[in-house]
Amino acid sequence: xxxxxxxxxxxxxxxxxxxxxxxxxxxxxxxxxxxxxxxxxxxxxxxxxxxxxxxxxxxxxxxxxxxxxxxxxxxxxxxxxxxxxxxxxxxxxxxxxxxxxxxxxxxxxxxxxxxxxxxxxxxxxxxxxxxxxxxxxxxxxxxxxxxxxxxxxxxxxxxxxxxxxxxxxxxxxxxxxxxxxxxxxxxxxxxxxxxxxxxxxxxxxxxxxxxxxxxxxxxxxxxxxxxxxxxxxxxxxxxxxxxxxxxxxxxxxxxxxxxxxxxxxx
Numbered sequence: 001x002x003x004x005x006x007x008x009x010x011x012x013x014x015x016x017x018x019x020x021x022x023x024x025x026x027x028x029x030x031x032x033x034x035x036x037x038x039x040x041x042x043x044x045x046x047x048x049x050x051x052x053x054x055x056x057x058x059x060x061x062x063x064x065x066x067x068x069x070x071x072x073x074x075x076x077x078x079x080x081x082x083x084x085x086x087x088x089x090x091x092x093x094x095x096x097x098x099x100x101x102x103x104x105x106x107x108x109x110x111x112x113x114x115x116x117x118x119x120x121x122x123x124x125x126x127x128x129x130x131x132x133x134x135x136x137x138x139x140x141x142x143x144x145x146x147x148x149x150x151x152x153x154x155x156x157x158x159x160x161x162x163x164x165x166x167x168x169x170x171x172x173x174x175x176x177x178x179x180x181x182x183x184x185x186x187x188x189x190x191x192x193x194x195x196x197x198x199x200x201x202x203x204x205x206x207x208x209x210x211x212x213x214x215x216x217x218x219x220x221x222x223x224x225x226x227x228x229x230x231x232x233x234x235x236x237x238x239x240x241x242x243x244x245x246x247x248x249x250x251x252x253x254x255x256x257x258x259x260x261x262x263x264x265x266x
Contacts, residue, residue, distance in 0.1 A: 024093075036061035051073070077103050154187070166212075195207065226239060
């Protein structure tokens with residue numbers, strides 16, 4: 001648990017989305033990778049929408065989403081004080097509208113409990129405590145493993161959504177059964193988007209979304225493939241065209257049948 005603020009020499013300022021964002025991150029601690037960028041790109045938000053991120057870390061997903069959607073109103077919740085402060089700094093210094101609260105999911109502040117959101121997003125810890133691999137720093141360990149089960153994360157997300165609002169999570173593929181069970185318990189119109197490192201390899205991550213108080217048949221979409229080819233062949237990135245675009249600019253990466261879902265008005 002990181003409580004004290006980061007000193008200047010403990011941070012780097014890194015380009016995201018091809019330089020559209022510049023985010024402060026700890027040199028030695030949790031550093032955002034591709035996952036929050038993909039999560040943000042998948043959210044079908046529009047100007048004026050409200051979005052809540054549970055466990056926002058340094059604010060990478062919120063900032064990426066805010067950079068793409070003008071007028072978005074961002075709210076974050078992060079239990080580690082140093083990371084909550086960093087997330088707020090990242091929103092402020094990129095000219096984005098939002099508030100980050102330092103709080104645990106099991107004790108949300110009144111300002112969050114009193115609001116309903118158009119979107120709730122989350123990139124929960126990928127490992128349960130008993131499965132977690134030892135991390136190099138305590139704060140990284142907090143980001144990698146968590147005491148709260150996924151069911152609790154999804155329950156909190158559902159309660160914070162407006163009717164018809166959308167919850168979207170990114171998670172390791174091997175935890176999909178647990179995540180699906182939690183979503184089925186309180187959300188409808190579920191859509192699964194597996195993320196494969198290469199077309200010949202099994203999914204490593206999944207995006208799963210559901211809507212509050214909506215019903216529709218479950219949809220499992222064709223996979224999102226990150227890299228071209230069957231294996232890494234040379235010292236250069238091999239991202240597919242769609243993935244390269246969202247990593248290098250504030251582009252949307254819609255779920256495959258998003259336009260159909262909007263027409264049906266779930």
